[in-house]
Amino acid sequence: MDSIYFDHAATTAMSPEVLQAYIEAASFGPGNASSLHSSGRAARERITSARDVFATHLHCEPSELIFTGSGTESDNSALFGAALAQRKRGRNGIVTTAVEHHAVLNACRQLEAQGFSLTVLPVDEFGRVAVADAQAAINDTTAIVSVMAGNNETGTIQPIAEIGEWARKHKAYMHVDAVQAFGYLSFDLKEMPIDFLSLSAHKINGPQGVGLLYVRKGTPFQPLLFGGSQERNRRAGTENIAGIVAFAKAAELAYDQLQTRWNHVESIREAVLQRLTEQLGEDRFIINGHPTERLPHILNLSFTGISSESMLMNLDLAGVSASGGSACNSGSLKPSHVLTAMNISSERVSSAVRFSFGLGNTREEADNLAKITATISARLRNR
Template sequence: MNTIYFDHAATTPMHPAAIEAYVACASAGPSNPSSLHGSGRAARERVSVARDSLAEMLGCSPAELVFTGGGTESDNAALFGAAFAQRKKGRNRIVATAVEHHAVLNVCRRLEAEGFELTILPVDEFGRVRLEDAQAAIDERTAVVSVMAGNNETGTLQPIAEIGEFARRSRALMHVDAVQAFGYLPIDLRELPIDLLSVSAHKINGPQGVGLLYVRRGTPWLPSLYGGSQERSRRAGTENVAGIAAFAAAAGIARAQRQSRWQHAESVRAEALRQLAAHLGSERFVVNGHPEFRLPHVLNVSFPGISSESMLMNLDLAGVAASGGSACNSGSLKPSHVLEAMNLPSDRIASAVRFSFGLGNTTDEAEKMAKIIATISARYA
């Protein structure tokens, strides 16, 4: 059975160029960038070249980038590091949205347990923050504001530039989780009012286990890992040289093909909706998320009357890989906190499935998926 992989928001297949970069680096011999001998210098050069490439893509200085072990570590390091540094200045308030990834929300709750005041911003029925709520929540005692660029479950985009301006006026630090948006949205950190930004390699056809944290020069921030002086003493531990090289290769392709990647994902998404309407009937499914402010590759759909678990199980048996929401919670039967925050009816929350598109997907696969869903739905009619 040929599997139709519609779960790119969870992880993406590595691009052949990223694999080539990884293999070339991994097969070059011992690679510890901290070593002073020839192989160490060669490894350090590979990391520097990758850092320069990613900095150019993001519109920042290479010195402002810290390589990490992935998006979760980048989120954790950003929030813990900024919050504790800001508390020294008398700032003890954290602001985040109700639809953040758990790598942010769980850190926020941990900071609350450490004595910080936590404000969770509500969202509307499309999963988007109201600017007036954000503006009212951010004041001179706010340490960090954390808002994701694009949601991993619904694809809804947040007004990060506007909220970043609110934070800047109050001298609060602005953190953006761009893990899902990186590679689709243009990001120019010279222009955006962002102090910290998290991205991950495996969401853009790079390897798992590699991430990046942007820390604007002059930002009050403390490291979370202590040990050696790697990453300018901001993240201890030997760098994943082969992974970093592959990350840069994948990012370079994503940058060069950003418009075509958007158009490709959008075409598969649009075809999926057309075919669902044709084979299932438009009255038998509901799209969750913002109709306009959204990422092109994420499609969250509810099939009222069929539980998410039943639909996903049947899709898997038919060779279609999809998700019930965040991959980090795929083993849990808990309702999506994102859809709950949107105050959707319980039957929509309980029947939601996330499809996400990317490298290798076709409109033919979208049609096949719609026909399979129609067949599954007939069993529950």
């Protein structure tokens, strides 16, 4: 049985070029970038070269970039680092949205437990926050605003530029979780009103266990980890040299092929929708998320009348990898907090399945998915 992997929003496989870069860096020999001998200097040069790659594509200074262990660590570092530093200035307000990744939401709730005032913005039926709601919530006591670029469950793109401009007017700092959007959207950090940006390697065909955090020069920041002086005293711990080198290679490939990547996954998404309409009928599923302001590689569908668990289990048995939402909650039977926040019906929430596409997916797989889904749907409905 041929398998179909339609869960790229959860994680992606390393591309051959990235894997080769990882192997070469890992095979170089022992090297700690904090060591002063030749092996240490060579390791440090590799990190410097990788940082330069990101600085070039993100349009920022290399010194503004911090390598971390994950997107979650980048999110937490930005939120705790900025909030704790801002509290010293008399600011204790945090503003975020109801559809953020739990790496942001749970960090914000932890800060709330430590005495910060938390405002969670609602979203509309498409999962998009209103700029007016953000403007009403952000004031001169706000420490940090955290709004994701593109949602990991629905693909909905948020108006981060407009919200960031308003945050800047009130001297609040703007954090953007771009983990899911990176590789499909470009970010000019010299021009955009963003003070913190979180990225993760394994979403763009890089290795797991490597992240990046952009911190705008001059932004107050308190480290989350304490120990050595790595990353200019902002993130203690020995650097993952091979992972960082591979991450930079993945980012370089992603930016060189930005439009090609977009067009490829968009074509797969459209093919899936077309084939499902032919096989099932357009009244048998509902698209969740914004129709136009969206990432191209995510398709969230509700198969009303069929539970997510039943559909996912049968898809898995048929060799199709998909998801009920965020991979961090894949083992949970709780309804998606993203879909719930959109105030759609409980039937749509409980029957939602996320398909997410990436490099290596084909139109043939789109055809096969539609046939498999139609067969499963008919069998489950007949019960």
